[in-house]
């Protein structure tokens with residue numbers, strides 16, 4: 001397939017480009033600077049300099065491609081996460097950007113649009129499993145995701161295949177938040193968000209990338225992409241601690257995370273999210289069934 005990728009230089013993108021190339025796809029990818037273009041080229045992709053917000057220029061860039069994968073994001077750093085204004089760039093990418101991408105894919109006659117989203121949209125369901133039939137909650141920092149999802153669904157209804165992938169919390173090499181957690185764990189501080197028993201859906205970046213490759217071959221729909229067994233917040237912290245071989249002396253911010261109000265609610269809810277629909281539909285299963293296995297692999301890889 002000829003695939004056009006945005007966000008190819010980001011956390012998943014860097015894992016995804018080599019996998020797409022290895023699977024025999026021809027990859028073009030949006031590059032925002034000459035340095036990023038060089039990196040993409042070294043991975044076997046053709047870099048294309050085009051604005052994510054210019055539907056006409058995007059349509060020209062998408063012409064001749066079978067699929068467009070939109071992984072562009074701008075998530076604030078952990079320190080700025082609770083500030084609403086820190087989300088503006090991401091909001092613009094998920095609203096204006098996703099609208100331009102979907103419009104361009106339509107006018108270029110692309111057959112498939114794959115859009116990144118997040119499982120953090122779901123409400124708190126305690127110990128109950130959550131699948132794609134559970135209605136997302138609406139809260140400020142994630143509202144823009146719903147626009148991106150809607151654009152993709154409309155594309156699927158009116159044009160080709162529209163696939164929304166709701167990812168769990170990324171961890172692994174290249175995820176800045178997970179690098180921070182690892183560095184704290186080495187200093188015996190366990191980053192634990194929310195109450196200890198709240199489930200936190202996660203996904204190793206390698207598995208997130210292999211899921212995107214598998215999504216080139218699934219029917220239109222919304223799919224949760226997380227590992228098989230979400231751990232609780234406490235278990236997740238313990239998994240990192242076990243991987244680095246250091247028991248935490250301190251854990252936090254725990255329940256205090258809720259002081260960020262609706263802006264941090266996405267990280268403190270209990271979301272025991274099931275990947276069953278995607279596992280059954282796609283020829284995909286995560287290499288790391290839970291974060292214990294995944295974190296051990298991250299640390300072993302150095």
Ligand SMILES: NC(=O)c1ccc[n+]([C@@H]2O[C@H](COP(=O)([O-])OP(=O)(O)OC[C@H]3O[C@@H](n4cnc5c(N)ncnc54)[C@H](OP(=O)(O)O)[C@@H]3O)[C@@H](O)[C@H]2O)c1
Nearest residue numbers: 007008009010011032052072073074075169170175176177
């Ligand atoms: N589900 C999750 O848990 C989740 C989801 C997303 C991010 N994160 C975390 O958040 C950290 C920072 O995230 P991030 O959002 O910066 O994601 P990222 O995945 O590291 O990078 C985002 C991608 O989008 C591109 N991009 C950003 N703004 C753009 C724009 N205006 N036009 C076109 N492309 C644009 C970036 O290009 P450039 O390389 O040119 O900047 C990059 O390729 C990540 O390391 C990861 O740990 C977690």
